[in-house]
Amino acid sequence: MDIRELFGIEHAVIQAPMAGVQGSALAVAVSNAGGLGSLPCAMLNTETLRGELEAIRSGTDKPFNVNFFCHTPPEPDPEREAAWHRTLDPYYAEIGQDPRNVPAGAGRAPFSAEAADVLEEFRPPVVSFHFGLPSPELLARVRRWGARVLSSATTVDEALWLEAKGVDAIIAQGLEAGGHRGMFLSSDLSTQVGTLALLPQIVDAVRVPVIAAGGIADAAGVTAARALGAAGVQVGTAYLLCPEATTSEVHRTALQSGAARHTALTNIFSGRPARGIVNRIIREIGPICPTAPAFPLATGAIGPLRAAAEQRGNGDFSPLWAGQNVSGCRQVPADELTRSLASEW
């Protein structure tokens, strides 16, 4: 089934939820253009979540998607935190601070009963999850208002798992994708598969619609995904330069530079592997750093380094999320980009 029918949208294009670089404005623009706009909620508290949902409801009467992480929060591990601080010590010395004074903020919260309370007021027509699915009880609450449920699979095994749990569609997240890998049945990065190989194998393995994600930058990429059996596409990176995105200046600059040709999966910004442009901190302690605390506990201690650098217009310590194909990044309104992506479906 085409996702246009499943979600009641005009174009088979989902704007990938991208926590930290966009809010309701991008989602509204994409939904109004006939795609499926997405609101990333992992970094929103309930108050901000309500505000963003109000903004979407007042900005569009079209279907939209809200996205949540559903990891199990880890137990704090003081030894590992201490090792992480030692790793970061030289950088803190550069900015004249002490990492031990940084509050260990989690940064990202999993889907919760409190979030479901807020959602119930707005009944978003599509809810997508990353890192598997929430508890059956929480999922049942989402189902109760008729929401379509999506999640990402990075392997055939994960796709089969999601189908068995009753999702309405599966996002096949190829290795090229920017941001966090949705992997949840294994933490072994060698299990991760390129989109061109992953997509047709998931399409063969499941009966629900499969949405292609990872490396799709333009209408030709959409055509390729369709040839491989995709019911639609999810595109993130290409939207990063749109005026509706809140992408930082250092991030926008990096995306338009030669540096964007080299991305890596790194765990140093959150504790879980996510793809971003290789910068100084990735080069020096990553891309995979064994002392990084479990997700999302690695997030806090990078913050002050990032803030100090960005004040100087420097992205050496910023998570510069991007996929392996930034060729579709254009400084155009999101509605124009959405229609362009959908132009050959």
Added chain:
Amino acid sequence: MDIRELFGIEHAVIQAPMAGVQGSALAVAVSNAGGLGSLPCAMLNTETLRGELEAIRSGTDKPFNVNFFCHTPPEPDPEREAAWHRTLDPYYAEIGQDPRNVPAGAGRAPFSAEAADVLEEFRPPVVSFHFGLPSPELLARVRRWGARVLSSATTVDEALWLEAKGVDAIIAQGLEAGGHRGMFLSSDLSTQVGTLALLPQIVDAVRVPVIAAGGIADAAGVTAARALGAAGVQVGTAYLLCPEATTSEVHRTALQSGAARHTALTNIFSGRPARGIVNRIIREIGPICPTAPAFPLATGAIGPLRAAAEQRGNGDFSPLWAGQNVSGCRQVPADELTRSLASEW
């Protein structure tokens, strides 16, 4: 330019050269079917090379490709060899042998003047290289009989480098591909890109025809590659079960098992990263083992372990080369597979 025109072939399908699992028989079958059959020469001495070229010339009058590696042979490093032997000691103990008694055979030789002497007798119409290109002198010899020259790029930078050296076409080898990564400007695995992202970026960057490789398993994959601007495709893994391939029994069994869903880039079989099905030795000392000697010096010491295991019908120590999409592997003659791959071009 379509590679059909460039190489004088009927179908825009190159059978990927796969050292160790095929010889002239597969190349002849593919060329006779209208594709471009390839002879992998990295593991052939001049006598065997001549014999294989005679077999191709007597088997087909169609164009064919010969493939060579062009690495710089490393200096032997006794300390590293010793560390490697220590890594393998427990496995040698299992088979009652001593790794120090194994002759350190290189296993794979780079393109040489001696090989060029043999080629001159046969004037193969296409010569492809892996790991860059040979010296200008050797390349000039190949050019002298009018051969078309190909090489693999795993990044945009490598594609630009190859174009500057005057290759006739570039193989964009995506991360999904089985066997050795053709990477030659960097040894950093994080630079490696999935086919869906790599292909269109190389197509944009160069003016020569670009051939897509990695994860293409069937006609739909070919269609996807074409949508992304490919002038043709190179397919390896899908041919591994053909009767004309010399794929071992343990390898054939693994390709048809669930194990084939998990491949990894590993350096333990040769010293350079190559993609194969994860088996016991990869799981236990790999996929990337820091003590593995430089390419191709890691090859020798795995040999006896592999031989002993294969005698018992066991692939625990075998390089089970495969890409990330084995769904196209079928036990059908190579001409049927070639026509099937080309059916929607």
